[in-house]
Amino acid sequence: MKVYLDAVSTTSVDPEVKDTYKKLLDEYYCNSDALYDDGVAIYDMQEKARELIENYLGIRKNEIIFTSGASEANSLAIKGLALKHPEKKHLITSIYEHSSVYNSFKQLENDFGYEVTYLPPDENGQITPQAVEKALRPDSLLVSIMQVNNEIGAVNDISEIGKTVKKHPGVYFHTDITQGLGKIDADLNNADMASFSAHKIHGLKGSGALYKKAHIELLPLISGGQQEYSMRGGTSNALCNIILAKTLRIALANKEKYHDQIMSLHEHLIKGLDPRVTVNYDKGLPTLINISTPLTSEVLLNALNEKGIMISSKSTCGSKKNEVNRTLRSMGIDEDHAIRVSFDYSNTPAEIAYFNETLKEILDKYA
Amino acid sequence: MPELLYDHIIVRYGELSTKGKNRKEFTRQLTHNIKKRLSDYEQLTFNTLHDGLFIKLNGEDYLKIREDLQDIFGYAYFAGAIRVEKDIEAVKKVTLQLSETHNVRTFKIVTKRHDKSFPMRSDDINRALAGNILHNTSLSVDVHNPDLMIYIFVDKDYIYVMDEKVKGIGGYPTGVNGxxxxxxxxxxxxxxxxxxxxxxxxxxxxxxxxxxxxxxxxxxxxxxxxxxxxxxxxxxxxxxxxxxxxxxxxxxxxxxxxxxxxxxxxxxxxxxxxxxxxxxxxxxxxxxxxxxxxxxxxxxxxxxxxxxxxxxxxxxxxxxxxxxxxxxxxxxxxxxxxxxxxxxxxxxxxxxxxxxxxxxxxxxxxxxxxxxxxxxxxxxxxxxxxxxxxxxxxxxxxxxx
Structure with a gap:
């Protein structure tokens, strides 16, 4: 039996998305900026996709910049904004952001002379509007706080944080909604920019977007032509971009459709855990639970892998580096023993049961 | 805006400018234009008034309709309305509820009595409703510059309570002049x-x-x-x-x-x-x-x-x-x-x-x-x-x- 419990890392491609993408691949190969009919048709579909994505996200008359994924969107938002506005040198983020956010700030700090405040989560694992308020300074330019943490699933109130930031004119608020998208609602009315990717919501890899209010100026990171409001040059990955609208539509519909199933899987998982397991964090996203066992995470992952269970101990974007785990350390969780179990609507109760049983067997044998 | 409370929209046609003789034709065209514009909302029911249109929402989304109505030329204003039985206690309850949904400090009640047989005069209605709000909330009355206006319309069969008037974009009903x-x-x-x-x-x-x-x-x-x-x-x-x-x-x-x-x-x-x-x-x-x-x-x-x-x-x-x-x-x-x-x-x-x-x-x-x-x-x-x-x-x- 193969059981995939690493949904926060990536997801399978939705069959409808896959079929439509294949169909588009066969039909449309033209450059979306070409002026003949087929090129214009692709261009029009891409613009339509932009409009639909805006609608789905509940934002209007703004810009959707298609990118290769959330990492690029995060980099463009943060570095693009900071480098365009060098007159203000103070930036605020959290200590437990995804590496694409964290390392963008690190780069600005180390190579471009910016000063960055890294906010730690509170005892609930959250970055509060109050903490943001306290960190703001007259020379602050940007606040970037993720909606859902990718290691423990903590959920931040980006609406309230956005409101707090909006009280300070001239400060922008960016949020990485990659892990929350299709799982919990995001009120983006107070956000100036938001990043997300397709592959976390059963879409294609190499596809994502940055939502940005139209008036905000960024320095493009990729120089090129007129594509994406001249913010990101290069021949458009038009079909990927077009299919993102459908991906998002299905994800949002499934969020409602499978809500009860998700809650029941969550209950199954928690109730069936072996008593030797400690739940490190379970106050956020129901589909992501961080646990520790007496075994080191490396040993446990190997043993689970033997049994066909695919699971990660930490963010896969940092899985091959021996860096400290910023999230777990900031929460005082022993990173050597922690693993994150994540699932979604494509998992079954039988798979959760299998995981719980297998975990028990492994602990019996090795712990 | 307490959009969830609304069950009606009242559209007022106003003076339709100076064209006295063509009024009937104007009203007909305007009603037609509004109904056409809102034809996607299948549950709506319409009732023409002497000077406007009653739209019963029947569960349709007020905020969307509010947006669409603002594409239409020719009416004076419209308002989301709550229909209440012709009983002052019922109106008191609704106006109080309405005042509590707004984050404001001052208010004013304005009553229009279409049905002159209603036992209370407009001024009495204003007093009764305002008194009730004053008694139950920390709001105060400001007759000159209120944060919130509550409009009461006493009609033949019901009383309608409104709290915003959305001004029309002016003009004549499209089509009335050829x-x-x-x-x-x-x-x-x-x-x-x-x-x-x-x-x-x-x-x-x-x-x-x-x-x-x-x-x-x-x-x-x-x-x-x-x-x-x-x-x-x-x-x-x-x-x-x-x-x-x-x-x-x-x-x-x-x-x-x-x-x-x-x-x-x-x-x-x-x-x-x-x-x-x-x-x-x-x-x-x-x-x-x-x-x-x-x-x-x-x-x-x-x-x-x-x-x-x-x-x-x-x-x-x-x-x-x-x-x-x-x-x-x-x-x-x-x-x-x-x-x-x-x-x-x-x-x-x-x-x-x-x-x-x-x-x-x-x-x-x-x-x-x-x-x-x-x-x-x-x-x-x-x-x-x-x-x-x-x-x-x-x-x-x-x-x-």
């Missing part, structure tokens, strides 16, 4: 002219001169997109696409370069005039503004317009370019208009266009070629495209999305 043909290039001016035409109660059709391959499909699409945007005011717009290439080439072959634009404009007017006659359209409108370009000097405009019998109105003629741009932004056509596709006026841009053309010279140049048969070809090949915001013009493969 039809106009708008000359639409795709630039910034003509959509504004089209909007102002509709606002005066004229239904519009558009005429566009296309000169492929000198003008592109995108230029044509731009015009259709503009018409689609404008169609929210009148549901559907006929766009006449005139194949203009042959006539235009003939002009450039036979006419002195300085007069090309003048003659071209005269041909456009001739075609528009003929289409108006055939379709019984009484007015031509366009985006001409005095002095904007060589063909829009007073001399040019008068020489050019001589060829047409139909009444020509130029809504923008006394407006500054910047005013026109502001107006275009307001009606959301500006961004489309500035897309960089050439129209037939810019394609053969003469170096020295005549600023004060003479009619006799025009007449002379027009003897040099058989323009009438070319005009006939244009009119006979007039392609009429129906454009509506409801149906996307381009065939879209819905399964893609």
């Amino acid at each position: 039809t106009a043909l708008v000359m639409m290039s795709g630039g910034i001016d003509s959509p504004v002219a089209a909007y102002m035409t509709m606002k005066r109660g004229l239904k519009i059709e558009c005429i566009h001169f296309a000169s492929p391959p000198y003008t592109s499909k995108q230029a044509l699409n731009k015009v259709l997109t503009l018409a689609e945007k404008l169609s929210v005011c009148q549901e559907e717009i006929n766009v006449h696409i005139i194949p203009f290439t042959d006539l235009q080439l003939a002009i450039y072959k036979h006419v002195d370069e300085s007069y090309c634009i003048t003659i071209m404009r005269r041909m456009m007017y001739r075609i528009a005039d003929e289409i108006c006659k055939r379709r019984k359209i009484k007015v031509i409108t366009n985006g001409e503004s005095i002095g904007q370009v060589a063909s829009q000097t007073p001399e040019s405009i008068s020489v050019i317009a001589k060829v047409a019998d139909t009444l020509i109105l130029r809504p923008l003629c006394m407006m500054d370019k910047l005013e026109i741009i502001d107006a275009a932004k307001k009606i959301d056509t500006y961004e489309t208009s500035i897309l960089p596709f050439e129209d037939c006026c810019t394609i053969f841009d003469p170096k020295n266009p005549v600023i004060k053309p003479k009619e006799d010279k025009c007449l002379y140049y027009e003897t040099l070629f058989d323009y009438q048969s070319l005009i006939n070809d244009c009119i006979n090949n007039d392609e009429i495209v129906k454009v509506s915001y409801r149906e996307k013009r381009r065939e879209e493969d819905e399964s893609v999305f």
